[in-house]
Amino acid sequence: MTSSSPLLSVRDLEISFRTGGREIPVVRDLSFDLSAGETLGIVGESGCGKSITALSLIGLVPSPPGRVSKGQILLNGEDIVTAGEDRLTRIRGNEISMVFQEPMTSLNPVYTVGEQIAETARAHFGSSRAEAWDRAIEMLKLVGIPSPEQRAHNYPHQLSGGMRQRVMIAIALVCEPKVLIADEPTTALDVTVQAQIFDLFRELQRKIKAAIILITHDIGVVAQMCDRVMVMYAGRKIEEGPVRSFIRDPRHPYTRGLISCIPKLSRDPSDTPEPLFEIPGVVPSPADLAELKGCAFAPRCNRAINECQLHSPALTPLGSDRAVACLRQEEIPA
Amino acid sequence: MSVTDTTPPVAATAGKPLPKPVSPSRQVWQMFRQNHSAMIGLFILFAIIVISIIGPSLYTVSPRDMVWMPLTPPGQSEYLLGTDYLGRDLLAGLINGGRVTITIGFSAAVLTILIGVTIGALAGFFGGRIDNVLMRVTEFFQVLPNLLFAMVVVMLFSPSLINIAIAIGIVSWTSTARLTRAEFLKIREMDYVKAERSIGAGNARLIWKVILPNAAPPLIVVAALSIGSAILFEAGLSFLGLSDPNAMSWGRMIGDNRPYILDSSWGVTFPGIAIFLTVLAISLVGDGLNDAINPKLRQR
Amino acid sequence: MSEISALSVSDLKVHFPVGGGKVVHAVDGISFDIPAGVAFGLVGESGSGKTTAAMACARLNDATDGTIRLGGDDITHLDGDQMRQARRDIQVVFQDPYASLNPRERAGAIVRRPMDLMGIGTPKEREDRVDELFATVGLRAEQKALFPHQFSGGQRQRIGIARALATRPKLIVCDEPVSALDVAIQAQILNLLGRLKAELGLSYLFISHDLGVVQHLCDKIAVMYLGQIVEIGSRSAIFRRPMHPYTMALISAVPTLEAGMDAGMRLKGDPPSPISPPEGCRFAGRCQFAQDRCRQQSPVLSGDPDGQRVACFRARDPEVAALRDKLTSTPA
Numbered sequence: 014m015t016s017s018s019p020l021l022s023v024r025d026l027e028i029s030f031r032t033g034g035r036e037i038p039v040v041r042d043l044s045f046d047l048s049a050g051e052t053l054g055i056v057g058e059s060g061c062g063k064s065i066t067a068l069s070l071i072g073l074v075p076s077p078p079g080r081v082s083k084g085q086i087l088l089n090g091e092d093i094v095t096a097g098e099d100r101l102t103r104i105r106g107n108e109i110s111m112v113f114q115e116p117m118t119s120l121n122p123v124y125t126v127g128e129q130i131a132e133t134a135r136a137h138f139g140s141s142r143a144e145a146w147d148r149a150i151e152m153l154k155l156v157g158i159p160s161p162e163q164r165a166h167n168y169p170h171q172l173s174g175g176m177r178q179r180v181m182i183a184i185a186l187v188c189e190p191k192v193l194i195a196d197e198p199t200t201a202l203d204v205t206v207q208a209q210i211f212d213l214f215r216e217l218q219r220k221i222k223a224a225i226i227l228i229t230h231d232i233g234v235v236a237q238m239c240d241r242v243m244v245m246y247a248g249r250k251i252e253e254g255p256v257r258s259f260i261r262d263p264r265h266p267y268t269r270g271l272i273s274c275i276p277k278l279s280r281d282p283s284d285t286p287e288p289l290f291e292i293p294g295v296v297p298s299p300a301d302l303a304e305l306k307g308c309a310f311a312p313r314c315n316r317a318i319n320e321c322q323l324h325s326p327a328l329t330p331l332g333s334d335r336a337v338a339c340l341r342q343e344e345i346p347a
Numbered sequence: 348m349s350v351t352d353t354t355p356p357v358a359a360t361a362g363k364p365l366p367k368p369v370s371p372s373r374q375v376w377q378m379f380r381q382n383h384s385a386m387i388g389l390f391i392l393f394a395i396i397v398i399s400i401i402g403p404s405l406y407t408v409s410p411r412d413m414v415w416m417p418l419t420p421p422g423q424s425e426y427l428l429g430t431d432y433l434g435r436d437l438l439a440g441l442i443n444g445g446r447v448t449i450t451i452g453f454s455a456a457v458l459t460i461l462i463g464v465t466i467g468a469l470a471g472f473f474g475g476r477i478d479n480v481l482m483r484v485t486e487f488f489q490v491l492p493n494l495l496f497a498m499v500v501v502m503l504f505s506p507s508l509i510n511i512a513i514a515i516g517i518v519s520w521t522s523t524a525r526l527t528r529a530e531f532l533k534i535r536e537m538d539y540v541k542a543e544r545s546i547g548a549g550n551a552r553l554i555w556k557v558i559l560p561n562a563a564p565p566l567i568v569v570a571a572l573s574i575g576s577a578i579l580f581e582a583g584l585s586f587l588g589l590s591d592p593n594a595m596s597w598g599r600m601i602g603d604n605r606p607y608i609l610d611s612s613w614g615v616t617f618p619g620i621a622i623f624l625t626v627l628a629i630s631l632v633g634d635g636l637n638d639a640i641n642p643k644l645r646q647r
Numbered sequence: 648m649s650e651i652s653a654l655s656v657s658d659l660k661v662h663f664p665v666g667g668g669k670v671v672h673a674v675d676g677i678s679f680d681i682p683a684g685v686a687f688g689l690v691g692e693s694g695s696g697k698t699t700a701a702m703a704c705a706r707l708n709d710a711t712d713g714t715i716r717l718g719g720d721d722i723t724h725l726d727g728d729q730m731r732q733a734r735r736d737i738q739v740v741f742q743d744p745y746a747s748l749n750p751r752e753r754a755g756a757i758v759r760r761p762m763d764l765m766g767i768g769t770p771k772e773r774e775d776r777v778d779e780l781f782a783t784v785g786l787r788a789e790q791k792a793l794f795p796h797q798f799s800g801g802q803r804q805r806i807g808i809a810r811a812l813a814t815r816p817k818l819i820v821c822d823e824p825v826s827a828l829d830v831a832i833q834a835q836i837l838n839l840l841g842r843l844k845a846e847l848g849l850s851y852l853f854i855s856h857d858l859g860v861v862q863h864l865c866d867k868i869a870v871m872y873l874g875q876i877v878e879i880g881s882r883s884a885i886f887r888r889p890m891h892p893y894t895m896a897l898i899s900a901v902p903t904l905e906a907g908m909d910a911g912m913r914l915k916g917d918p919p920s921p922i923s924p925p926e927g928c929r930f931a932g933r934c935q936f937a938q939d940r941c942r943q944q945s946p947v948l949s950g951d952p953d954g955q956r957v958a959c960f961r962a963r964d965p966e967v968a969a970l971r972d973k974l975t976s977t978p979a
Binding site for chain 1: 799801860899975
């Protein structure tokens with residue numbers, strides 16, 4: 014949230030997929046900025062386009078059938094969309110790294126974890142084997158793996174889920190990237206381990222000043238980890254703002270729904286809980302969306318009026334640091 | 348104790364017309380239809396089968412009768428494809444031989460699948476000791492030299508069509524058994540199998556009605572391809588002289604004409620082309636099925 | 648306990664051999680009662696044995712030891728037709744709605760199948776019952792002809808619930824029924840389960856790792872760690888006054904919207920292997936309050952037999968109580 018020029022700047026991004034002879038956009042009109050040292054949360058249900066957006070930031074949209082069909086992704090002013098594969102390989106790891114949901118399938122089972130970290134270090138720094146190995150051990154220590162000298166000789170299957178995710182984070186951070194993208198990094202882990210991983214993220218961010226993009230479906234995680242939040246629905250950004258105002262005063266009916274439909278942990282639970290708030294129906298498919306003229310959320314929205322079916326609302330600023338895409342946001346009481 | 352109240356989660360979709368039911372098999376067929384080479388294969392196969400079935404009653408020359416000078420080249424007599432070393436009509440041989448060849452191929456494949464699927468299903472479903480015993484048996488059959496073993500079987504009994512089909516079936520089921528076992532091992536852990544148990548399904552239902560239909564797609568591909576290999580196997584046996592003396596098959600035509608190959612290449616060429624086309628068509632269909640089935644498996 | 652429980656489990660053990668003479672002690676002597684009409688939550692992390700325990704109760708795993716009573720009848724060793732009939736009263740809803748429906752059957756057939764297999768009613772009655780069930784779970788009767796891949800995840804879970812309701816069971820085992828679903832869909836399914844419980848008087852054995860979900864739906868809760876129950880009690884007892892340090896750590900680790908119930912407790916490391924569980928209290932290795940005694944002797948569940956019980960030597964010590972107060976008092 015610094016006023017200086019952002020580290021990463023996404024402008025009018027559109028990502029499309031070709032299916033059955035038609036090209037269907039799955040992410041549309043997406044713009045956002047990320048500053049150094051900031052944590053941005055991207056929230057939404059499956060199919061909202063949050064994971065594919067993350068992949069586009071490191072030039073990994075599966076192509077074919079997908080491609081970035083419009084817009085720019087500027088990293089320090091350099092456009093990633095038009096960068097060549099050689100350049101992308103340099104950017105990945107050095108400047109942007111990614112941590113995926115499933116640590117088992119993202120690690121190579123035939124190499125020890127130490128070798129995998131060292132290999133990444135060698136590829137990027139051109140350091141010697143011995144230096145790279147020392148660096149690997151240092152990284153394992155940094156991510157909080159006990160007795161790293163021994164653990165470096167372990168194969169991925171010999172580690173627990175939490176340890177593997179730490180190794181993934183070590184690989185992602187070994188080249189000290191400026192941006193770390195974490196796509197549901199703790200969804201496969203237990204809550205007590207999740208808490209450890211998030212502590213680690215906070216500490217690392219303090220140490221190496223990286224910006225983090227945290228993609229999650231868990232609003233509790235966003236509340237604990239992020240400075241700013243962006244809510245996506247059906248490929249579009251529908252609300253954005255600082256995390257506190259997002260939770261205390263969500264403006265978009267979908268955001269409100271998302272926040273009120275999760276069962277909240279209470280220290281004084283009632284013996285007869287009220288039913289949860291329900292958002293009816295399901296997310297429309299990209300193919301359905303192509304035929305929809307109005308707001309994509311209108312069919313599920315309890316505040317929708319006729320106007321909502323007619324045209325898609327533009328993202329409008331709200332105060333200095335928020336924006337909402339809803340025709341009725343001013344009429345809806347806080 | 349029924350519940351009358353229905354909250355409106357359906358409201359959002361209530362206005363929309365329902366999609367048509369699309370069964371998984373139908374999806375496979377839709378994918379298959381878009382595959383040109385597979386459709387060509389299917390067409391060739393269909394044509395060969397039709398010719399084999401109705402050909403003999405349209406073209407009534409007997410494949411056994413000596414009708415003309417031996418070793419007449421194609422196009423030099425009223426017998427279009429020429430004659431063999433005994434002066435028998437090659438075209439009649441092709442038309443009549445197709446029936447025998449395809450029948451042997453088909454029945455050997457059925458036997459392959461029957462033995463392979465039964466053994467693989469039992470081994471995969473029950474696991475443990477049963478699996479151990481059945482897999483050792485499978486390995487035993489796998490290490491036998493196929494052609495030699497089939498020859499012994501055919502020579503011990505008489506070289507009748509049935510015995511040849513049985514011999515081919517007995518030596519070729521092992522890979523089907525392994526594949527079936529692997530599929531069963533995978534599918535028996537699926538939640539829908541557990542769900543069937545939880546509603547009281549017994550082992551017989553689980554094996555034949557629940558797991559087998561879900562394991563079927565890759566097995567169908569293997570079954571199709573094994574018809575092709577059985578046809579080739581039969582040709583190989585005939586080439587070595589092990590064919591039913593009472594039945595004309597393409598393989599036997601090749602075997603019979605082999606000694607005269609330098610004087611009359613057509614005597615082995617035409618049945619060779621017939622076998623090649625049939626096996627090619629079967630392979631194209633098999634590959635098409637494989638492609639049509641797999642994207643569905645990938646997206647579950 | 649004058650009334651007959653819907654499900655009563657005593658000293659249940661489930662051990663699996665894993666080769667090399669080693670044995671996984673997945674469930675190691677747990678006991679609990681589920682009264683009629685009560686939703687009983689079994690919470691714990693992966694490897695705690697909660698799912699294995701639930702599957703053993705539904706007789707989908709074999710119990711190594713102990714007894715399982717369903718409505719007063721011992722079903723631990725039933726088989727064949729007797730077990731099939733007993734299954735009328737205990738049904739299961741599975742975690743992954745994409746994996747728990749046979750892809751080759753139509754939705755209507757899937758829901759009708761339990762009645763077919765158990766020989767309930769005439770074909771006409773079964774068909775009517777399927778229509779009724781579709782309405783109950785919020786699906787349209789015309790959707791009976793569709794195949795599972797034509798439904799969304801939430802709708803598939805509704806089909807799974809309809810199948811579980813078909814035989815009018817008294818108890819439903821729910822194995823993480825919402826964890827594979829999006830949050831908005833989770834709320835729909837949780838509300839459906841809550842409504843069915845109230846209207847049909849169902850009991851649930853509800854397995855979950857999500858404390859928020861368990862607090863919302865379950866009347867009684869047991870916390871499992873490495874094959875054993877470490878704490879058991881009513882919803883209000885567990886959350887107002889968690890006694891076991893592990894329960895406190897679990898609650899503390901849940902990410903919440905506002906500054907929530909976070910006493911800053913962080914467990915170190917991962918749970919030990921269930922192949923050779925440690926001597927003494929199994930949680931001692933990760934417990935900040937552990938003393939020598941904890942590493943030598945195994946604590947047993949103690950407390951009010953019908954109320955809150957905890958298996959911890961130090962649950963009432965001042966240090967633990969101080970942290971508990973921090974966890975359960977409202978922040979300033």
